[in-house]
Amino acid sequence: MPPTSWTRADLAALDTADELASFRNEFRLPADLIYLDGNSLGPLPAQAAARVAQVVEQQWGEGLIRSWNSAGWIDWPVTLGAKIAQLIGAAPGSTRVADSTSVNLFKLLAGALALRPGRPVILTEAGNFPTDLYIAQGLAALLDRGHRVVQAAPDEITARLDDSVAVLLLTHVNYRTGRLHDMQALTQQAHAAGALVIWDLAHSAGAMPLDLDGCDADFAIGCGYKFLNGGPGAPAFLMVAPRHADSFTPGLTGWFGHAAPFAFEAEFRPAKGADRALVGTPGIIGMAALECGLDVALAADLHEVRAKSLRMSSILMDLVDQLCPGHFGLLTPKDETLRGSQVSLTHDAAYPIMQALIARGVIGDVRQPNILRFGLTPLYLRFTDLWDAAVILADIMHNATWQRPEFQTRQKVI
Numbered sequence: 563m564p565p566t567s568w569t570r571a572d573l574a575a576l577d578t579a580d581e582l583a584s585f586r587n588e589f590r591l592p593a594d595l596i597y598l599d600g601n602s603l604g605p606l607p608a609q610a611a612a613r614v615a616q617v618v619e620q621q622w623g624e625g626l627i628r629s630w631n632s633a634g635w636i637d638w639p640v641t642l643g644a645k646i647a648q649l650i651g652a653a654p655g656s657t658r659v660a661d662s663t664s665v666n667l668f669k670l671l672a673g674a675l676a677l678r679p680g681r682p683v684i685l686t687e688a689g690n691f692p693t694d695l696y697i698a699q700g701l702a703a704l705l706d707r708g709h710r711v712v713q714a715a716p717d718e719i720t721a722r723l724d725d726s727v728a729v730l731l732l733t734h735v736n737y738r739t740g741r742l743h744d745m746q747a748l749t750q751q752a753h754a755a756g757a758l759v760i761w762d763l764a765h766s767a768g769a770m771p772l773d774l775d776g777c778d779a780d781f782a783i784g785c786g787y788k789f790l791n792g793g794p795g796a797p798a799f800l801m802v803a804p805r806h807a808d809s810f811t812p813g814l815t816g817w818f819g820h821a822a823p824f825a826f827e828a829e830f831r832p833a834k835g836a837d838r839a840l841v842g843t844p845g846i847i848g849m850a851a852l853e854c855g856l857d858v859a860l861a862a863d864l865h866e867v868r869a870k871s872l873r874m875s876s877i878l879m880d881l882v883d884q885l886c887p888g889h890f891g892l893l894t895p896k897d898e899t900l901r902g903s904q905v906s907l908t909h910d911a912a913y914p915i916m917q918a919l920i921a922r923g924v925i926g927d928v929r930q931p932n933i934l935r936f937g938l939t940p941l942y943l944r945f946t947d948l949w950d951a952a953v954i955l956a957d958i959m960h961n962a963t964w965q966r967p968e969f970q971t972r973q974k975v976i
């Protein structure tokens with residue numbers, strides 16, 4: 563049983579026993595900073611700066627255009643995709659690194675809708691990440707074939723699945739609440755209704771073991787810069803289940819998705835498999851940084867990562883109760899089977915409280931209207947970081963330092 567009241571020494575003991583502790587050395591983290599925002603932008607992998615410099619100075623600077631072949635640049639969407647496939651339990655050959663999450667969603671959703679003609683509904687979760695909603699809405703309008711986006715509360719998704727639904731579009735872990743969907747059950751239910759499923763793995767890839775193939779998922783997309791630590795605006799990924807790959811046409815058909823890009827033919831002919839979901843020239847420098855993040859994640863056992871993440875989120879919830887009683891609401895499920903890798907608290911003064919925390923070296927973020935979000939990233943966080951962050955939070959609440967004028971001004975990015 564966990565203690566009813568934690569001490570810093572309890573948490574130091576957990577750090578000493580932590581099998582993942584050495585992974586912290588794989589990242590470059592500023593001293594005296596507790597980084598609880600790796601679910602939004604992961605930190606710099608220790609190898610990334612040198613690797614990017616090598617790609618820039620040698621492969622680009624010296625190799626120039628020869629590096630598409632000699633450094634293998636042309637294959638990186640596939641080779642990095644294979645690394646991601648391992649991390650998300652996708653079938654070999656199903657996954658590519660390309661474009662952004664938003665763009666990949668557009669491509670796959672358009673392709674999936676075409677596989678389910680006559681079904682007008684794109685079913686998604688109310689409160690899904692806005693870009694997912696906007697891309698779906700924009701695509702429905704562009705297609706002009708009567709598609710509509712239906713948003714259902716998380717507990718009502720199953721009941722809403724019927725033969726009008728073409729595609730179930732879900733984000734595995736909700737960005738606001740941190741609530742986790744049952745991928746296996748929902749995929750099965752969607753298939754039973756004749757619908758296809760697109761999973762957005764923005765908040766789960768790299769954070770927990772996934773089994774896309776075992777769940778029979780049709781399509782997936784996800785971010786490179788969150789739990790995969792690929793750097794700001796890192797290339798994203800997409801997964802097309804092999805059973806759909808040769809019958810599906812992505813919503814954007816570019817030359818990198820052509821069967822023979824360097825034949826320069828006048829008509830589009832899709833490449834075999836998931837390659838057809840590629841569009842144009844990949845950003846090589848960004849891919850080099852992303853690969854460093856992927857290599858760190860691949861070296862870790864994601865089951866251990868998940869166990870530590872749940873332990874951390876439970877402890878953080880305990881510490882908020884223990885050190886800041888009565889101050890915050892809790893949005894993240896207490897039930898571990900429903901919890902992703904973050905803790906979301908609510909408070910009407912979420913924004914200035916977070917600014918006060920950041921000023922004290924504890925970085926999380928806020929989401930509208932009143933949410934303080936703390937990402938738990940087991941590869942570089944220590945249990946004692948949670949204690950230290952909670953002590954600072956308690957101090958800010960007890961002394962009401964968040965009320966100072968300098969914490970009230972809103973920045974462009976929150």
Ligand SMILES: *Cc1c(COP(=O)(O)O)cnc(C)c1O
Pocket residue numbers: 662663664665691693694733737762764765785798
């Ligand atoms: C972070 C996030 C995105 C980001 O999309 P970009 O195209 O990289 O800006 C998309 N979907 C979800 C669910 C996210 O959490």
